[in-house]
Amino acid sequence: MLNNVPRSIALGGELGRLIAEKDWAATTLGPFGNWSVALRTTVALMLAAKAEIVLFWGPDYVALYNDAYAPTIGLKHPHALGRPACENWSELWDDLEPLLRRVRADAETVFAKDRPFQIDRKGEMETVYFDISYSPVFGADDQVEGVLCIVSETTERVLGEQRIRESEERFRNMADHAPVMMWVTDASGSCEYLNRRWFEFTGSSPEAALGFGWVETAHPEDRPRVGAEFVAANAESRAFQIEYRLRRADGVYRRVIDAGAPRYDAAGQFLGYIGSVIDIGDRFEAEQKLRESEARFQAIANSIDHMVWATRPDGFHDYYNDRWYQFTGVAPGSTDGEGWAGLFHPDDQERTWAAWTHSLQTGSPYHIEYRLRHNSGEYLWVLGRAQPLRDSNGAITRWFGTCTVIQDIVNARDVLARSREELEEEIARRTARLMEAEGAIRQMQKMEAVGQLTGGIAHDFNNMLFVVIGSLQLLQKRLAQGDLKVERYIDSALDGAQRAATLTQRLLAFSRQQPLDPVVVQPDRLVMGMSELLTRTLGERIRVELVATAGLWNICVDPGQTENALLNLAVNARDAMPDGGRLTIETANAYLDEAYSSDYGISPGQYVLIAVSDSGQGMTPEVVARAFDPFFTTKGVGKGTGLGLSQVFGFMRQSGGHVKIYSELGQGTSVKLYLPRHYGEAALRPLAPQVAGLPVGRGHELLLVVEDDDRVRAHSCELLRDLGYSVLEAKNGADALPIIAAHDLSLLFTDVVMPGMTGRQLVDAALVIKPDLKVLYTTGYTRNAVVHNGVLDPGTQLLLKPFTLEQLARKVRAVLDGSGR
Structure with missing residues (x-):
């Protein structure tokens, strides 16, 4: 026994030890030996209890409490033990003291559920909640000596219920202001909430509608089906959607869609549904x-x-x-x-x-x-x-x-018609004789035009082939002699081949067969972007003036071909000014009326004019009349192919535009290009930056080359392997499809025109096998496979033959990287 404290108290947990060790002589309760039997007994019972209990003894309400109670007063423990309650419960004494006094004075128990108190137990004021039972403790003289307080803190539950109530209130407020009818059911299917919009629409009351009464607002013919579908969905806890007729407050039935989604608690337990009802009457009607x-x-x-x-x-x-x-x-x-x-x-x-x-x-x-x-x-x-x-x-x-x-x-x-046969036969005989004479004349003119065209082509191609063949023969001879200084022969052969390729492109442009890749451009930006190129090409003796126009309309053209056309005209203008002069390129909005348009076979309407004017020698009316004829040129031998203006004419007609030459001998020439206005916003395509050096493969990229010409296929494969790509090859579409299915290809490089399966048909079949396969077409001439109305199909990547190593390298890299056309 410590300080005369019996074991029943000293062994009463941590508080029992503190009570046994405390010097009670310094308190108003006096030495433990002087404590009354009622106090000792009550303390012993309190310490042994598992409930939260505090005992306030005597007129000063000296506090004694057990281990279960100590955490509820936080930092007040252990200082509150053996001290008057007013010292440690000072912040709520005005609230607590009347309760304690009432028990002492009236000897009655005070009981309350979720009783709030304002208390400082952790260094700051907080509102806490307790279930309390304050009971009187009687002494030997049957007088109340203390107040036994059995409490249970309910703060967490009370605050949780408050949060739930606030959340429900927010939901109800939101639902009542929603533009649609909303409802909530419990797990049994009973409706426990309908928002204000539902009651306003139906005119029903909560008493009539909650539970399963809402079904009565459905049309009598729909009720059995609606009820059965809802009950079936509720039994399976699945989402549902029901269409039926709902009675409006004025008695009119409106068609609605009633949709519900299941609700679950954190443990995955089905709680019921939340749903909405939408009036679709207007839509249904x-x-x-x-x-x-x-x-x-x-x-x-x-x-x-x-x-x-x-x-x-x-x-x-x-x-x-x-x-x-x-x-x-x-x-x-x-x-x-x-x-x-x-x-x-x-x-x-x-x-x-x-x-x-x-x-x-x-x-x-x-x-x-x-x-x-x-x-x-x-x-x-x-x-x-x-x-x-x-x-x-x-x-x-x-x-x-x-x-x-x-x-x-x-x-x-x-x-x-047969009744007029005799008359028509006579007319036909005379007409036939006339047509025969006219046909002979037309045939002579046609043969003359064909002769001029083929003669021009043969002349230029023979010259170019002479350079290519001669250079290759000299190269062969020098290599046989061991001479390795042959770069000039290689350069000469390449130059001749490139000139032949350029001539082919000009012929395609003249015949309007070149594939165009039109985009929306701002004409002024396109012209101004050529300033440096024009200055460098024309030389210092030609002064270039570019005149822009405010509010210029947009056009939809192939930018590269447009620049080629302007460059063609600029070079022609330079050649017309051997002693120097002024070249002016100006833009303007224009309108071509029906009278003018019908003379030239174009559509009337709004156009953008790009005029290229020079201060050169000018042309006679006879020269202007023949300027667009193929192979017609006024330049000296070897100084022009006669296809420049033909190419411009073909490009303009293929683009839906018009070109007109105005010239006066000794004054100069103005070539006016009319391009159709594009209606809509400009969506300029950004130019891909040119990377120094040849783009090469990255080691892991596998390409399939499909080409029916063995030599072209072998050459293409060799070029691609030289660029660092792994290459497979096939001579036709039938051979290519198994390869496509069996390998993880990075790119399909296919010719367009092939016997049997065309390149386009091969690509259509390949994309069924591998939808993400990247494709690059190549061709020397294409009409309807990937080009329609002279324009490339959207998203089509095309490399025209013949192509150089650099053109192949850049195009393949661009398609693989998805960075351009």
Whole structure:
């Protein structure tokens, strides 16, 4: 026994030890030996208890407490032990003292749940909550000597419930202000919340709707289905969506979509649903009207004798009436897209397709007679007509057309034609004699033009081939003699070959067969960007003036070919000013009216003018008239091919533009280029930076070369291997496809024009196998495979033959890196 403290107290945990060791003589309770039996007994019971208990003894409310209570007073422990309560509970004494006094004075128990207190137990004030039971402790004289406080802190639970209530309040506030009807159910499916919008819409009350009463607001015919679908979804805890009719407050039933998503607690336990109800009545009525309109259209279209069809704005056929299928006997859907053309008579297909293409491009009505295959296999004459449907802005949204059988009319025309045969035969005989004479003249002119063209080509190509063959023969001779100083022969051969390649490109430009890669450009920026090139090319004796125009329209052209055309004109101007002079390039907006346009076979409208003018010798009217003729030149022998202006003319017509020469002898010449205005914002393509040296392979890149010409294929493979690439090869598409399937290729390098499977067909099949495969086409001439209407298909990468090692290196690297065309 320590300080006369019995074991029942001293062994009462940490607080029992502190009570046993404390000098109680210095407190108002006096030495432990003087403590009353009631105090000792109460303390012993308190220390043995696991509940949070504090005992306030005597008029000063001296505090004694057990181990379970000590954490609830934080930093006040252990100083509060044996001290009057007013010292350590001073911050809440005004709240606590009346409770303790009430117990002492009235000898009654004070009980409360979640009683709040403001207390400083960790160095700062905080609000805490306790369940309390303050009971009187009686002494020997049956007077209240102390207050036994059994407490249980509920702060965490109370604050958690407050947070839940606040969260629910925020949700209800949000849901009640949401633009749609919202609801919440519990795990059993019972509806426990509907937002204000739902009650306003239905006019129902919470008493009638909560639980499962909301089902009664559905249309009587829909209720069984709605209830069954909801119960089934709830049983499986899965999301659902139900469409039904919901009664509005005015009694009108509106079609709605009711969708619910399951809710889960942190442990993954299903809590019920949260859902929304959206009024789709207006949309449903609009769709119903559209269906009714479609049904009426179908009824009308199928009730008339004409074959009716419709297309998208781009001409894709996507509708035919029943009469079409009855007449042709084909399966529904088989003539969608371009499949209809196969039913035309072979002799009519080309002109019919041309007429349809013209209408699509111009928006003009479609009108043509042709022969269409009947389900019997016989071809009958029909009249095809179509008109565009336009929106408020004038843009075409649909084409609607008909095919009318006119075989009887054609037969009648034949009968009428036979009745005029005799007269026509005489006219025909005389006309034939006249045409025969005119034909002979035209043939002579044609042969003269062909002779001039082929003679010019043969002359230039023979000169270039002489240089190439002669240089290679000298190279062969010098190498056989052991002479290694042969660079000049190699350079001479390469120069001759490059000149031949350039001549080929000019011929393609003249014939409008070169593939163009148009982009939207700002003309002033393009012209100003050529300043340094023009100054360097023309020399110091030519003063170059570039005149820009504010508010200049954009154009859509191939930038490289446009620069080539301007450079061609600038060089011609330089040659016309042997003693120096002034070259002016100016831009302006222009409008070509119908009168002017019809004279030159171009479309009237808005154009951007780029005029290249010089102060040179000028040309006579006779020279101007022949300036665009191929191989016509006024320069000395060996100083020009005569294809420069022909190339400019071909490029301008291929770009939808126009070129006109104005010249006066002794005053100078002005060549005016008219390029169609592009409607829309400029989206300039950034130029890829040129890297010094040849771009090479990176060791791991595997390329497949597909080329039907053995020598070209071998040469291409050798060049690519020399650039550091691993190379596989195939001579046609059939051999290439197994290689594509078996290897992880970095790039497919394929010729366009090949026997059997073309390059484009090979690429289409390869992309089915490997959709991410990168592709580079090559060709010396292409028409419809990757180029349509003279323009490269979007996203197509093309390298024209013949190409140099540097051109091949840069193009392959650009395609692999995805950095350019």
